Each structure stands twice: as structure tokens, then as C-alpha cells.
Amino acid sequence: MIKVLFENHHLYYLPNFIPIMSEMNRRGEYEIHASIPATMPEEEKAIFYKSCNELNIQTISNDDEAKRNQSIKDSAYDVVVVGNVGQLNQIVNDKTLAVMVYHGIGLKQSYYNDIDSRIDLRSVESESRMSELKAHGHQNLVLTGFTKCDPLLTLDQEMKLGSLGLNHNQKTVLYAPSFYPTSIDQFLPILGKLSYETNIIIKLHNFSWYQNQYAYQSEAISKLDSAFENIYLVPPKDYNIIPYYGVSDLLVSDISSTMFEYLYMNKPIIMAECFSLRLKHRLFHKRFLMKIDQERMEAVDFAFRLDNAEDLPSLVYHGLEYPMDLENERLAAQTQYLSRVDGKASSRLVDAIAEKLLEGHP
Missing domain, CATH: 3.40.50.12580 (CDP-glycerol glycerophosphotransferase, C-terminal domain)
Structure with a gap:
């Protein structure tokens, strides 16, 4: 089984990840965990843990943020999916495939600036945004559509x-x-x-x-x-x-x-x-x-x-x-x-993840 962690910097990142989790579960090749920083408000964390439980997703938690990060790193996940850079470098090891599904596609410049060279694969929702990101020097991009919208x-x-x-x-x-x-x-x-x-x-x-x-x-x-x-x-x-x-x-x-x-x-x-x-x-x-x-x-x-x-x-x-x-x-x-409104953005992303893993990356 391929071990995957979805790192939710905030609760509202979860809707972007749920369709990806569903697609991975459908394929039956992935062991899925999720986590949220210990520093988030208690009510926000409680909702997150309850939602993951309802989705039958195991969670990683610790009241000490440094210990949470170390626990994730020690678990040596094959894939870590993030919605921003956040704690990325504290939770991945050298062999982890780091995937970004950016949490928003609105009108803020952070879409282009919140990036790190450690990202091995970034999901992009449209060709126009692909061009913009390439112009900003970003690499390892895959055109998928916006995963959050798949259930629509x-x-x-x-x-x-x-x-x-x-x-x-x-x-x-x-x-x-x-x-x-x-x-x-x-x-x-x-x-x-x-x-x-x-x-x-x-x-x-x-x-x-x-x-x-x-x-x-x-x-x-x-x-x-x-x-x-x-x-x-x-x-x-x-x-x-x-x-x-x-x-x-x-x-x-x-x-x-x-x-x-x-x-x-x-x-x-x-x-x-x-x-x-x-x-x-x-x-x-x-x-x-x-x-x-x-x-x-x-x-x-x-x-x-x-x-x-x-x-x-x-x-x-x-x-x-x-x-x-x-x-x-x-x-x-x-x-x-x-890009496409066919409900298959998550499927395209999981295909890209599987291909990267098959290539032995990183």
C-alpha cells in the first residue's frame, strides 16, 4: 500500500482533498491519513477530526506541534499532499513525493508566491494558470482541473x-x-x-x-x-x-x-x-x-x-x-x-501521482 498524508493547514482545505481521498480509496492502493496543525483553534480541530472519522480517514495528532511534525516525518509517507507550503519541509523526508493542491483559485497573488522548491508535483486548474505559473518559474506542474469541484x-x-x-x-x-x-x-x-x-x-x-x-x-x-x-x-x-x-x-x-x-x-x-x-x-x-x-x-x-x-x-x-x-x-x-468540468480532476491528479511514483521520483 502507498502511504499518503493530507496535511490540512486549516479545516477549509479539506474540501479540496476529499475528492482526491475518494479517488484513492476507489483504486484500493492507498493507505490514507490526514492531519491538522496543533496550533489551530480547538473547535476547528474538533470539526476536522469528526469529519475525518465520518470519512473513515485516520488522523495524526499531537498537542505539541513539533512532536506532530516529527511523528509525520518519522512515518515516512510515500506521498504528502498540501494546500500551501506551511509545514511542508518539517514533515517530508528525502523520499517523500510532495504534492500541492493549492487551497484557493481566487484573486490573490499568494497563488503564485506560496511555493517551495520541495514541491514535486503541483495540481493546476487551468491552462491559463499553467502559463502564469511557468512564467513565474514554477515547474513540476500537471493540468488537472480543480479537485474541489469534482462532486458538482x-x-x-x-x-x-x-x-x-x-x-x-x-x-x-x-x-x-x-x-x-x-x-x-x-x-x-x-x-x-x-x-x-x-x-x-x-x-x-x-x-x-x-x-x-x-x-x-x-x-x-x-x-x-x-x-x-x-x-x-x-x-x-x-x-x-x-x-x-x-x-x-x-x-x-x-x-x-x-x-x-x-x-x-x-x-x-x-x-x-x-x-x-x-x-x-x-x-x-x-x-x-x-x-x-x-x-x-x-x-x-x-x-x-x-x-x-x-x-x-x-x-x-x-x-x-x-x-x-x-x-x-x-x-x-x-x-x-x-479547464474541464467533467468531475475528473482528482482522477487526473492521482494518475499523475502514480506516474511519478512509478518513475521512482523523487
Whole structure:
């Protein structure tokens, strides 16, 4: 059996890895373990361990982070899969095949900068990103598609709006903002009004729950959830947004990866450009722009763009009434940003891993 470890720097990396784990399990040649840093919040770790248990995935844990890292290294895994560089060099040995499946495909420059020469194989979601990474000097790339989206091809509709306390006679908006920069502050006064005529499911970023500087976001949205019956805040234990794509009719996001993932659904998308920036980024705007992939952001033509929060209701109503608007752009964007939407990204990646191992690499 080939021993594989999935290193989850945060809980929200797990949805990217689950389809890969499933494909490896299907092939029956892999012994799969998963781990999360000891330094993560206790609630986040508890959800992670519970989820892995439900998936029948063994976990590696230790309350001491240095001991956890050493335990993983001593286990001499044949393959270690990561979602960022993180602790990579502390947990691999010389013979380990190090694989990166980057945790996000949004608009942040970290996609290109969070890399290490120790990566032996990197999964890439599109040809355009392959070209960009090569231009940045990256090697060992394999074009796979985005593994997180594989389940969307066969997504069942078991989740019902009624089970979320929402009105099944109304259209449903999925609001999935980033933690920073974020549209949350601008939309807080608007979402309640919007919910009178639509259901709103709000899926916050992991950091909005577990990072102190962003916790105000989950606190503010929790108040909205309590005050308006047609608003549903996805609890942190439901860390995977994929099932919510299926029950929604339209996505509202900002710079989040969700905007690109949702292309799989060929449903309307609204891209909010009304951000609340930190003082230093308002004073030194170029510092903020350096963190954003401006070329990728400016190229987005498959979404309705919004720079005034007050216009959100009218744009939502338009998108729901005319869902075919921008369909041609969305279909073209599927290829541009996701390569293939065939549910086989994980299969292609596992093929590439098997080939590397067969070659005796590294």
C-alpha cells in the first residue's frame, strides 16, 4: 500500500482533498491519513477530526506541534499532499513525493508566491494558470482541473431549503464573501432588506469564525440570521460550501475562489467590488493592489460587477429574472478558469501521482 498524508493547514482545505481521498480509496492502493496543525483553534480541530472519522480517514495528532511534525516525518509517507507550503519541509523526508493542491483559485497573488522548491508535483486548474505559473518559474506542474469541484458533476439534491428554515417558494441567493478584503461591512445594512423577497444563504470564510481580527464578521452575520427568517448562516461545522451551490440560484461574492468554482453550475454570479479596506491600504493603496491579481480581476466578464452596495437588490433581482444573461461568457469561462468540468480532476491528479511514483521520483 502507498502511504499518503493530507496535511490540512486549516479545516477549509479539506474540501479540496476529499475528492482526491475518494479517488484513492476507489483504486484500493492507498493507505490514507490526514492531519491538522496543533496550533489551530480547538473547535476547528474538533470539526476536522469528526469529519475525518465520518470519512473513515485516520488522523495524526499531537498537542505539541513539533512532536506532530516529527511523528509525520518519522512515518515516512510515500506521498504528502498540501494546500500551501506551511509545514511542508518539517514533515517530508528525502523520499517523500510532495504534492500541492493549492487551497484557493481566487484573486490573490499568494497563488503564485506560496511555493517551495520541495514541491514535486503541483495540481493546476487551468491552462491559463499553467502559463502564469511557468512564467513565474514554477515547474513540476500537471493540468488537472480543480479537485474541489469534482462532486458538482454528480451533486445530489438531498439538501432541501425547508431543512434550513427557508422558503422553498422563493429563489435563493448564496452569499460567500472573503474575509479580507471583504464586502461584508458594505452589505450588512442591505442583506436584511433583500431577504424579504429572496432566501439568503451566507457561507463565511473559515477565518471569519476562528481568527480574532475577523470574528466580528460572524458575530454581525449571526445577528442578521436571528433577525430575518429568510437568512440562513451556514454554521462552522458545515465547512464545505459545495452542497450549497446546488440549492442556490445565484452567487454573490467578492474576491473569493467561490466565484470561479460556481462557474461549474452555469448560474448567475455577482462580483462585489465594494470593499472595506484597512487604513494602511486606504492610505497606501498600491500595497493593497500588490496583493491582488489585477489582470485576472479585470478579465472577469462572466459576472455582474457591483461597486455600490445599494445596487445589490436590483442586480440580484435582474440576475434571478434573467439567468441566461452572460451565459455565453460563463461557458467560455468554464474552460478558461477550470479547464474541464467533467468531475475528473482528482482522477487526473492521482494518475499523475502514480506516474511519478512509478518513475521512482523523487
